[in-house]
Amino acid sequence: MTSIITNNAATVALATLRSINNDLNTTNDRVSTGKKINGAADGAAYWNISTTLTSDNGALGAVKDAINLDLSSVKTSSTGLDQIRKSLQTMKEALVSAQSANADRASLQKNIAAAISDISSAASSAVVNDSNWLSTDSSAAGYNADKNLLANFSRSDGVVTVGTASLDTGDFTVYDAATNGTSTGTSTTIDKAVTLVATTASAGTGALTVSVGTSAGDLKGFMDTTYEISGTVGGATVTDSLSIADIDISALTSSEADLAKIATYMKIIDATISGLNNGATALGTTQTRLESQQSFAQSLIDINTSSIGSLVDADMEEESTKLKALQTQQQLAVQSLSIANSSTSNIMTLFR
Incomplete structure (x- = not known):
């Protein structure tokens, strides 16, 4: 069933993109600061x-x-x-x-x-x-x-x-x-x-x-x-x-x-x-x-x-690998959302 009101595929793709963007922002923060714990929110005990x-x-x-x-x-x-x-x-x-x-x-x-x-x-x-x-x-x-x-x-x-x-x-x-x-x-x-x-x-x-x-x-x-x-x-x-x-x-x-x-x-x-x-x-x-x-x-x-370093410092090799992977995932999520959004436009052909 295809609905023009609710696009479940787009919703899932958007949620996935948001999650990837959040992870990407976290990784970018770690790469730019060199720390995996920048505040209490990142790990209260270690902080x-x-x-x-x-x-x-x-x-x-x-x-x-x-x-x-x-x-x-x-x-x-x-x-x-x-x-x-x-x-x-x-x-x-x-x-x-x-x-x-x-x-x-x-x-x-x-x-x-x-x-x-x-x-x-x-x-x-x-x-x-x-x-x-x-x-x-x-x-x-x-x-x-x-x-x-x-x-x-x-x-x-x-x-x-x-x-x-x-x-x-x-x-x-x-x-x-x-x-x-x-x-x-x-x-x-x-x-x-x-x-x-x-x-x-x-x-x-x-x-x-x-x-x-x-x-x-x-x-x-x-x-x-x-x-x-x-x-x-x-x-x-x-x-x-x-x-x-x-x-x-x-x-x-x-x-x-x-x-x-x-x-x-x-x-x-x-x-x-x-x-x-x-x-x-x-x-x-x-x-x-x-x-x-x-x-x-x-x-x-x-x-x-x-x-202190062992508690809060970021593993730069690991973060570099994550960054590359997340950038790839972001591109795929954007592509997936684009496909999900284009599915509703295909319904117009049924009314011609």
């Missing part, structure tokens, strides 16, 4: 997972940037500290030479003064993003010697956690404006302690010790803080103080008292170098940890990127 992973990658990228900034501060401080340790070593070697009876102490003092100047330059130059860990002011508002350095990012059971690594910059602070001129001794000149100890040393009743800063391993601005010098004479303790920046051997002689002063200076430098070595160790350990976490963060980013 949700890929969106979360993409968000995590953004956070991991921010962690990497923050670690890189903290790492720059650590490396800069470490470089400055190495230079300062070399300058202190120069001072130590000058003091060793100064103990010789034939030493030119005025010339050696010039080396010491140059080393002190180099220490100041290295400390003031160790700046990253307006932050300086070697030259500080612990009395400033918001100051905290313990630096929390961003170390990692993790997600567990839907909870995001950011981890930090702590670094105590008090272990290697070179200048601290808050302690400038602070003395841990009880007198105003070095002569009192070292002279008494030197004059009684021959009798075996004198002993000299040096206390660095306020606690073991914490330098707290050693170029600004004066060191406590304790001398024991006949069972009694005499204390005095001295700052590294005040060391001056230019006018010293080869007398026993002056040689005792030079020995005291060496004790101070040795104690400071030892303290800085502890600080350098802390910086080195922190640098290794941050570099490891930075590398790990990049590995996580790479893994997430690969996972």
Whole structure:
């Protein structure tokens, strides 16, 4: 039966063409974007997972940037500290030479003064993003010697956690404006302690010790803080103080008292170098940890990127094959619809 009202063949052909066109549009979208999942409508589960992973990658990228900034501060401080340790070593070697009876102490003092100047330059130059860990002011508002350095990012059971690594910059602070001129001794000149100890040393009743800063391993601005010098004479303790920046051997002689002063200076430098070595160790350990976490963060980013790709990326070889097939099907569907539509016109011949 042929009807001029209802053309079932054309209806079927049109439905087939619509379906093919929809599939063709989907394939074209995948070919043009390179993705098979472009939105939640294309696959809600995969889209949700890929969106979360993409968000995590953004956070991991921010962690990497923050670690890189903290790492720059650590490396800069470490470089400055190495230079300062070399300058202190120069001072130590000058003091060793100064103990010789034939030493030119005025010339050696010039080396010491140059080393002190180099220490100041290295400390003031160790700046990253307006932050300086070697030259500080612990009395400033918001100051905290313990630096929390961003170390990692993790997600567990839907909870995001950011981890930090702590670094105590008090272990290697070179200048601290808050302690400038602070003395841990009880007198105003070095002569009192070292002279008494030197004059009684021959009798075996004198002993000299040096206390660095306020606690073991914490330098707290050693170029600004004066060191406590304790001398024991006949069972009694005499204390005095001295700052590294005040060391001056230019006018010293080869007398026993002056040689005792030079020995005291060496004790101070040795104690400071030892303290800085502890600080350098802390910086080195922190640098290794941050570099490891930075590398790990990049590995996580790479893994997430690969996972996202496996979920949403289109298989271009497959899509290319589909595209060719759908284009052929579209042409055939158009031809089929044309044939179906022409069938009704054939009825006119029956009425001629």
